Each structure stands twice: as C-alpha cells, then as structure tokens.
C-alpha cells in the first residue's frame with residue numbers, strides 16, 4: 522500500500538525564484554532535489570545574467586508575501602531585517618488611475634519592494650540550507666531524455682573551463698523552471714513528443730528602469746512612491762518605489778512604438794508625458810545611480826502543458842509568463858509552490874506529473890485572467906489570447922466603470938485591489954452585489970487634483 526507521495530530524485534532546471542521555491546516544496550517528498558543552474562550564483566545580492574529582469578523594479582504583492590511566509594516561515598522578517606521596505610497601497614503611494622489620484626484613505630494592503638537580487642539571494646540561502654536540495658551551478662540544461670509522455674532525465678553541460686562535455690542526469694521527475702526563454706517545447710519536439718499549445722497576448726509594452734538616490738527621503742511630500750497605472754486611454758506607466766540601501770527604483774513603460782529611452786536625460790524627459798507632473802518633478806530632483814536599462818520581452822505567454830501530458834512539470838515563467846506591468850510573476854511563482862505542496866500534502870499516492878501540472882495551471886489562473894483582461898484593450902495588442910468577442914467587450918465596458926470608481930470609492934477600490942494583488946478571483950468584481958451596484962448606479966467620486974493627503 523502507498524503511504525504517501527514519494528518523488529524519488531527530482532531534477533529542477535533553473536535556480537531562479539520558481540525553481541528554488543519548487544525545489545523547497547518537492548524536497549519534502551523526494552529523496553534528493555538537484556537544481557541545475559546556468560549561472561555561477563553569487564554569494565551576495567547581485568544581478569546575474571540569467572535573470573536580466575532583476576535590474577528592474579520588482580514588487581512583491583500581498584499574495585506573494587503571504588505565500589512566501591507559508592513556504593519559508595520567518596522569511597518575511599528576514600527580508601525586512603535586510604532592509605526591504607513594506608508599503609501600504611494606496612495609503613503610502615501616489616496611485617494614479619482613470620485620470621485621477623486614488624484616495625489614500627481607501628483600504629490598503631501591503632507590498633514589499635526589495636530589489637530583485639536581494640530577494641533572490643535570501644530565497645537561495647534559505648532553500649539551499651535544506652539538506653535534500655543540491656545546486657549544480659554554472660551548468661546548463663541542454664535537452665531532455667526519455668520519450669513522449671515520460672521524461673527520464675536531462676542532458677547537462679558545464680560552463681566552466683574543463684567541464685564543458687555533455688552529461689546525462691537521470692531523474693524520476695524533471696521540472697523546467699528556466700523562465701521565459703524555456704526551450705522545453707523544442708526539446709520535446711526532438712523526442713518526437715507534441716509541443717504544448719501556446720497562448721499569446723502581446724501588448725508590446727517596453728520598459729526602462731533607472732536607480733536613483735534622493736538626499737531627502739521626504740522629497741515626494743509624505744508619499745512613499747508613485748504608481749501611474751496605464752490603461753487603453755492613457756498607456757504610459759510609471760513606478761517609483763524605494764528599495765533597500767536608500768535606493769529608489771524608477772520604471773517607466775510605454776506601449777508599442779513609445780518605448781522609454783535609456784539615456785539618462787531622455788529617461789527623465791519621458792516622464793513629462795505622464796498624465797500628472799508629480800513623478801517628473803520627483804525625478805528632476807533625484808540623482809541617477811548609473812544608466813537606465815531597457816526591457817522588451819513583456820508578452821503574456823502561457824504554454825498548455827496541462828493538456829500536453831508531456832511527462833514533466835513546468836513552473837514559473839516557463840509555463841506562464843505575464844506582462845510585468847501588473848507585478849505578478851514572483852507572487853505567481855510562490856503560488857505555484859504553495860499549490861504543489863497542497864496537492865502533495867493531501868495525496869495518499871504519488872501524483873502524476875500531469876496532476877501536478879494542473880495544480881500549476883490553477884495557481885496562475887487569476888493572474889493570467891488579470892493580465893490578459895487588462896492587456897486585451899491596449900492599443901496594438903496582438904495574439905491568439907486576445908479577448909475581443911462581444912462578451913469580452915461587455916466585460917471591458919463594465920470593468921472600465923469599476924476602474925473609474927476605484928479612486929474615490931473605498932468599497933470598489935478594495936475589491937479591485939484584492940483582484941490585482943491576487944487575493945481574490947477576478948470574477949469577484951462581477952459577483953459582489955455591492956461592487957456591481959456601485960459601479961453601475963453611482964457616478965465616480967472625484968478626488969483632489971493634487972497629491973491626496975491621507
């Protein structure tokens with residue numbers, strides 16, 4: 522008789538946030554977990570080549586904070602002790618949405634804003650302290666072993682001099698956590714297996730991020746940062762948030778054809794186009810610490826491994842990559858691991874890779890709906906996941922009414938924010954009678970044109 526899940530040897534490809542959190546959970550049910558990571562991971566909070574987005578602002582949403590607390594008890598306190606700011610949104614942040622500031626008196630929920638290298642460093646330290654997790658750094662996964670429906674291992678190649686030959690690593694379960702650039706579809710094709718169906722929605726959003734210093738922390742008034750929310754009518758976005766070590770992360774973003782520049786003067790100048798001058802004023806008094814960096818791979822892409830029965834598990838951005846402007850990816854990676862643990866902890870036998878993959882799909886479903894729902898009406902959005910049927914247009918019309926009431930209506934604001942922070946399903950905006958009545962029957966409440974005081 523089976524006495525619970527027993528995964529044997531698990532090979533996790535990619536030691537980013539999704540790979541490490543997955544390794545941490547699977548280690549509870551495995552004899553050993555080997556994490557194969559292409560980079561030589563630094564022993565300090567530093568950006569690395571394999572996670573190029575780590576130079577951009579990374580917000581950890583309320584749902585991600587909760588998930589990390591659950592996965593790694595005490596971790597949130599460690600993050601705070603290392604200097605990661607916690608902000609209440611909207612109480613601490615100037616949030617501009619639907620043509621006005623969101624009232625800071627509306628109910629708030631926390632976000633954390635450590636730099637991505639700090640978060641990754643602390644997650645790595647915690648997970649690698651687990652005796653059953655072993656990291657193989659400077660080693661690249663190059664292909665899969667096995668056949669259609671059953672993957673039995675992976676081919677790997679060292680990147681350091683003298684270790685460049687290809688080797689085989691056998692595993693009872695292979696997990697792809699190699700991020701947005703995952704090559705698993707091609708590797709499966711090489712084995713004669715079907716590639717997963719691809720769902721794509723690309724709004725063409727381009728990012729640029731600069732790091733800044735301000736001498737006076739209160740130079741933005743009593744505001745702890747800014748978030749200018751883009752929408753179909755006003756497609757420019759801005760995020761100005763503090764990170765550890767007195768640094769401020771500033772991300773500007775624009776739709777297809779309106780990429781923010783990466784030269785320091787042009788970057789600051791671009792902020793003049795935002796719908797309110799407060800972020801530009803703030804930037805003009807801040808000191809840049811280096812040159813801004815750009816980023817363009819922001820499409821929403823979901824690969825339907827849950828239908829493919831590929832005989833391996835795919836997590837994180839490798840299965841569901843989201844437009845970063847909604848700040849969801851790390852929280853979803855943490856939710857992936859929480860859902861895996863839930864399935865494994867409740868199982869009397871070892872679940873199949875397919876059952877685990879379905880849990881991954883469920884754990885990212887709200888985020889996928891939020892990102893594709895918000896991106897569908899964006900100018901220039903393309904892809905087979907575009908939602909533009911008659912019912913979608915009706916939903917857009919209704920959600921437009923919800924969005925317009927967020928700034929001045931505390932009830933609608935809380936419901937909307939809970940969906941955005943992945944604390945509640947998107948359908949809750951349609952099923953809450955209070956939200957529906959306020960959105961359909963009440964006019965939007967205007968908020969003050971200058972930065973609202975709490």
Ligand SMILES: Cc1cc2nc3c(=O)[nH]c(=O)nc-3n(C[C@H](O)[C@H](O)[C@H](O)COP(=O)(O)OP(=O)(O)OC[C@H]3O[C@@H](n4cnc5c(N)ncnc54)[C@H](O)[C@@H]3O)c2cc1C
Pocket residue numbers: 534535536537538539540557558559560570571572574577578579580581582660661662663698699700701728816818836837838839843845846847848849850851852853854
């Ligand atoms: C500009 C930008 C801003 C973002 N802002 C936010 C935000 O505010 N909040 C948020 O939650 N999310 C944000 N995200 C999303 C977030 O960065 C990702 O969702 C998250 O990093 C996904 O984690 P992952 O582990 O799946 O992939 P990654 O973090 O990309 O890690 C993949 C890992 O796999 C390794 N790897 C790759 N190929 C191989 C191979 N062949 N063999 C071995 N190892 C390999 C890489 O070196 C890397 O370590 C943003 C993304 C971008 C692009």
